[in-house]
Amino acid sequence: MMIFDVLRLAGDRAAVVRYLVLLVVSAAVRAGAVLTLVPLLGALFSAGPGAAAGWIALLAALVAAGWAADRAVAVAGFAIGFELLSGMEARVVDRLQRIPLGWFTAGRRAEAQRALTSSGRELCQGVAHLLTPVAGALITPPLIGAGLLLVAWPLGLVALAAAPVLLGAMWASGRCLRAADDAYATASAEAGQRVIELAQAQPALRAAGRTGVRGTAVGRALDRQRSAALRLIGFSLPGQVLFGLATQAALLGLVATAVMLGVTGELGGAQVVALVIVAVRFAEPFATLAELSPAMEALRGTLTRVRSVLDAPVLGADAPAPVVPDPGAPALELRDVRFGHEPGRDVLAGVSFTVERGTTTAIVGPSGAGKSTLLALVARFHEAREGSVLVAGHDVRRYDPAALMGGLGIVFQDVYLFDASLCDNVRLGDPDAPDERVREAASAARLDEVIERLPDGWDTRVGERGTALSGGERQRVSIARALLKDAPLLLLDEATAALDAANERAVVAALESAAGRRATVVVAHRLSTIARADQVVFLEDGRVAEAGAPAELLARGGRFAAYWRQREQAAAWTLA
Template sequence: MIRMLLHLLGEGHDRPLRRTVALMTAAAVAEGLSYALLVPVLRALFGPRPAEAWPWLAAFAAAVAVYAVLRYGGDLAGFRGAAVLLRGVYRRFGDHLARLPVGWFTARRVGEVSALASEGVLQAMSVSAHLLAPFISACATPLTIVAVLLAVDWRMGAAALAAAPAVAAVQVWTGRRTAADDAARAEHGDEATGRIIEYLQAQPVLRAGGRTAERFGALDDALSGLHRVLRRSVLSALPGMLGLTLTVQAVFTGLLALGAYLALGGRIGPAELLAVLVLAARCADPLLSLTDIGGKLRAARHELARIDAVLRTEPLPEPREPVRPAHHGLEFESVAFRRDGRAVLDGLSLSVPEGHRVAVVGPSGAGKSTLLQLIARFHDVDAGAVRMGGADVRAIGSETLMERVSIVFQDVYLFDGTIEENVRLGRPDAGAAEVRAAAAAARLDEVVERLPDGWATDVGEGGALLSGGERQRVSIARALLKDAPVVLLDEVTSALDPVNEAAVHAGIEHLMAGRTVVMVAHRLRTVRSADRIAFLDGGRIVEQGTHDELLRRGGRYAGFWQASSAPAASG
């Protein structure tokens, strides 16, 4: 457990944690040794001169004071260490997630990460603050008391020592019995979390379709599965709890019988017998808590293992000697890319000269959005190469690459904050005049003027307090402020009303001016002004040319154009 914690945090955290463990161990041993003073105290009390017990009582009080100081220091170090560990794990966890490929974040993994980032990390870090001290006490204090028993009477000490393998065997058996249930509990917890997130995010669509009851069923199934696993987990741990209780009680009963036998035979005095029984009773309390503490430690260890599994996920590698692109033209050379065992792109080749606009069209699932993601290096290709300015994007540093790319997605995510704060994400050091100019070019100023709080208007989590068209204008203003030489547009107007579509188109025209542009669009009328149109199907570019050229050929693009124009003509 300790080794795994140190592994997760890396170097620099081992000394405070080892100091915490040392203090807690010293406190547990001091507690056990303090009970050794009960023997001379009881001997004096049962002897002819009871007043001789006072010095031993003073020594006992001093020992308890030493234990209290050590325990306070250990607990304080544990809480401080937990705060350091929590901060360190969150920082490392967040930094690592930011480096993972975007394709790693499936819907299931979003639920897993949500659970880990909240309950999982807190449960794992509770080891130092809440579990380490009682666990060390439950192990070290009884062993120290056994050593004291051996010093008082070797027969009683040997009988108590014989219980150690039995207690350890019960703990190991309980751990193995519940290991599968711990994993199943985590899996069903992730599933339930993912369902809850999905259900909340899908409320507008579900209510519009009148299908809330159906989705309630899916969520109920996930929660019912979690309930069954939790119940099975409790039932699996019950035999271990009963086994440990019976073992400890049996040992205590055996010590009582052995002590009575030795006392009746005159081989041990009443003071020693009473001290042994007090020590045995005090030894039983921490041992009985081992089942509960052990279960919590196993759960925390499981969470640590899950966090470790995420941290072991390989991020996209950074180049050892990064290069800088010579220009801002783009090139796909025989690119192949697979996702979930399915070929998305297969031998795709495409060239986008610097300053040109290329539109990519094709049927749904053809890989159009994937093509944009490969330019931004959200994924790495399986074969071939994606180049910017003649340099493979894998040879360009991530920061350098992203400085040169602005992306406007169909589904815009805004952070919970003001409009101005979200626009400034494009270039945080931009002046107020630059922010206002970008907003005007994106037609965002029209939105700001009609809002009561203007630029200080809170957009809500994900931009929920703004309409889709307003969020899109914020996104375009952000891209304009960034002023990157390469612009990637992914279905930016497919779900907008005519008014917002016109405003967004005006902003897009400002954004594309003088830049290398790759745009994906279902509405083919939005790509007519492109310098070149590439039709993507089956993972390959099957035809390309200008709008007029492709219509004259009468190929796949011409068929798509006619199909998209038919509804407008009939209307």
């Protein structure tokens, strides 16, 4: 049941148990107060109405006890809700930091974003304002039915039989609505992503003279969203009719049974009236459940998003104890590595090579050969399907993720900068580094000349994703991070592609200055970068076509030599 799924997210088990006990006590007191009406009315209209005084006192005591129990339930519910509010987002963030990047499809990114930004608040409100009335509405009718067995057993049997029928009708109604609601949520998520894509692509669209959304992916997504909304409205009607018929049938059966007991003389007229009131009160909680059903569906969606993140696979060390880098082993070794983003389609199909310490290896090949994917496997952004990726003598899966990342310096072509100061973005490489080292790293990355012309220097905010900087300036920030971190294995994915030739030479010289103690793996297209490498690994169709020193491969006249000639010819192209 969803109620227990939500409560399982709370860390304080004692608080949850106390909350559930108070819920049962509150429902029992409420059911007792309703059932007290039967002997109370019977005594009031009897030959000796003075006997009703005791029943009135009992009813007053039960009403007061019900108020006290409801207050205690509300306090316990708010306590659990506030715990979820304060702790849920931290749990989601912690999980997101340990999930493999391959898990983050477009849909999952949207779900994770919603789980992170709103899950705590929605779960808090759900426990405090929704679960309590829903749980009370579920518990109270069976207790009233059980109590009726002692007062008028035929009516009790009808009530106990009606309860599951009403709950079944509500479940069927919710199931009809849920399928349509899930379709609407999927269509809405797709439409949202397409709208964001439309906004981001405005420069290209306007340059191409494309306006409007008719016939585009955005237009089709919005059409699907409208169709899903109409289905959602349409599916809600059959469920409401079904539940309404079940409620009226149950109420009619209870009233008819009570009247029959009066006609046969088993109960007096006052007791029959009281039982009709009890029958109405028996049906009231189900009406409450029907009113709260849309809110419960929304809470179910929140819970689904949270659980999808909290149940996602995480990167952990496969070894029973953390491994320590072996100083005598190669810096990096790949052994028959196979990987594909989709089943049956390998991006890497049996890649093997070794990178020794203090050397530079250039990964070269045509687009789609798997070069960037290879670096992502080393950083364990994805998991190899077969084979092993060894860093300093151990499979990356045996390292604690934090220890593995501590030994890697990474500069990717798509640089991500946080909306913070320039200094904070550079310090991400080593938050504890002294100011002098930060300035040295910035100077080596040719970032100092950028800092000099920025209005606030080091304190300049770079904007979301670094939009205040150019592509080359963002790359310099990323390179400065890597230099500041000074990790023993450096991974570069077209790290200098956005730099001009002069700045590229300066940055490459800075990266090579520590080459004696650091191994570097660089995905490169520029011949100047490839020529400086100690080893070239030429990838083609996910396999190592050739590997060796640049001069050796050129002399061999194979695929790398052909690639080199093509790049040389392209460099000499001119527009006539």
